[in-house]
Amino acid sequence: MTPSASRFLTVAALFVRVALAASFLSAVADRFGIWTQLGSGEVAWGNMDNFLAYTQMLLWYLPSSVVTIAGWTATILEIVIAAALLLGVAIRPTAIASGALLLVFAVSMTFGTGPEGPLSFSVWTAAAASLLLAAIDPQATGPGLRPS
DSSP: OOHHHHHHHHHHHHHHHHHHHHHHHHHHHHHTTHHHHTTOSOOSOSSHHHHHHHHHHHTTTSOHHHHHHHHHHHHHHHHHHHHHHHHTOSHHHHHHHHHHHHHHHHHHHHHHHOSHHHHHTTHHHHHHHHHHHHHSOGGGGOSTTSOO
């Protein structure tokens, strides 16, 4: 690979890591009412109760107690994955985890509410970006937030 292509790959991988992390953290912020407190009218849930009700709609086949655990587990995973992506920790396993989580979201949304939601919210695209990040050489993405 030429130095120019290598540099482009490094920057592109960093961009994917930051974009995925920001998306995960934004969704978590919405669940905790942070975007609502900032006055944005573009919130999906606004609080954890609304998020868990949405999760129940997607996981209609599970008991409520399991849905609550699933909702909190997804939230914790999103925080951990976002932090690992930003810090450059275990990039390949983190990207695989990100892709798997996003695929679960995309499939659940597709069967729970129809195909428009995950397509409009680019959930399939984010899952693909995660898996592409996992497929490239993790060393190409460099440690931390600085391209190598």
